[in-house]
Amino acid sequence: MVMKNFSISIQVAFAYLREKKLSTALNVLLLALGVGTIIALLLILSQAEDRMERDATGVDLVIGAKGSPLQLILSSVFHVDIPTGNVPVSEASLIIAEPVVKRAIPLALGDSYRSFRIVGTNPSYIDLYNGKLATGRLWDKPLEAVIGADAARETKLAIGSKFAGAHGLNDSSGHAHDAHPYTVVAILAPTGSVLDRLILTSVASVWKVHGLDEVDGHDENDGTDHTGHDHSKTKEVTAYLIQYATPLAAVSFPRLVNASSSMQAASPAMESARLFQLIGVGVAALKGFAAVMMLCAALGIFIGLMNALDERRADLALLRVLGASRGVVVLVTLTQGLALGLMGVILGVVLGHLGAEWIGVTYAESQRVAIGGGVWISQEWWVIAVALGLAVIASLIPAYRAYREAVVELLASR
């Protein structure tokens, strides 16, 4: 009996929806746009947050030149902004020698190749992101480079390729360092982290390219003792990524850096949170806009069903005359609302994922965070539930009216 009623309700409800194709399509589209906008936003935010969390993993603190701490984090951890400046190695060496520092990874920035940043660092930077060599070997002398997976794919650089970096970080419009070409010695396997979009080399390479000093063939901070010779007088790096030896260092070490040096310390966790707080206003506005669209869609479904009910009072009476219970008449109305909701949600989910993919592809050049539509996040279930809930709520009043409709009164009025 229940199955029979469902079958009848679905048959009649879908016939009604087919009969009013334009109205059905508009209601579905309106709901789909609301759902799609929210889902695209959630996908982009979620992937950006995941990526930022991954990129900041293992970095407790960043030390760099004074300026905006957020800018320091963005430039040194996520590689999306220009650095605040450079810090002298001689001064930084004293700070990073503190016992609370377990590991300090230097970063020397300034050049890029076809928009991919060239980062002077040491092999610990690769270890930080569990990077593995897909082919080749690590650098063992200046001007040798290891290319991240995405950078290698897009620049077509291969083992043995030579290239010259250009001054500047975000494009290659600055003057090229043609006199100091790099040689590719390795390609990294994909890591899903910022490493994929970087070109890595030794700090000494960056110094050599910029003529800061004569290069003596070894890395700073390579784990060996360099106190016997001081060649860091004019040498600078952009930042140090710090790992604490103990969590307690978080209390005192940043204060020590900020108070006793010309450098600043910034926490990736805090600055990321601040960043999301800043962009949160815009995101909340967009989410609010999408929510209003969903509400409008629900209102559209409500109005559509109420109008349909008025137009089809005779049909509903006819169903009752043919032996349909009040339940069947209610089900017909609810099924229409739910069907509109389901179609809107399905289309919305598809549009949301396509939208995220489109944004990922369109802005692939300018962004440092890979975004795509091929992922599913748990918040999407909530969006689907809310959208379907709205569709059902919008159908309840028309369904109640259908339930209350007196067949005889209707027949008598005809």
Place this chain on the structure above:
Amino acid sequence: MNLNIIKLAEVVCQYQSGKPITLPDLDISVGQHTLLLGPSGCGKSTLLNVIAGLQTVTSGTVVVDQLNVVTLAAHAKDRIRGQKIGLIMQKLHLISALTVRANLVLAMKLAGIENAQQFITDTATTLNIADKLDRFPRQLSQGEAQRVAIARALVNRPKLVLADEPTSALDDANAEAAIQLLLAQATLHNATLVVATHDARIKSHFSHIVTLG
């Protein structure tokens, strides 16, 4: 033994706004063709609605196929209406969003009859609407729509067919054809037929006539 399929005794009913209506007592035998004749507003349609369980009565007894519908729950009345009664109305014919075939299938489903495509085809052929089965009601002429309404009233193989003003809107020729068709189909399906009308043109087709008003 002459069994009654319909028996009304001392029935009073009341619309939401209006004075109580006292309906005449009525005895209709199985297989009988009955005409309820009377002017508009005399309670003919109300009487049909009471028999079909669509109109609640204030007092009295309404027995249909040995069941007192007055005492039945709403869902039981719906079931009896779907399974035992075929209703034809003056204007209220078909669901516009469904094809003729889907309208007929819907009536059968509501009556609990499955897999009766052959029955639909046979009935449609008899009523000369076999080529209209895949059309929508808006694509039918008035006469064709009327025949489809008759077909729909018969596809649940009812014991009782109730027709409310089936000929009022038709000209003489079509009215004659419609009533002939209705009588023939009722006889063919062994159904009791009750026609309520103010149209005296069809009087001659009935041996059992109840005059109201």
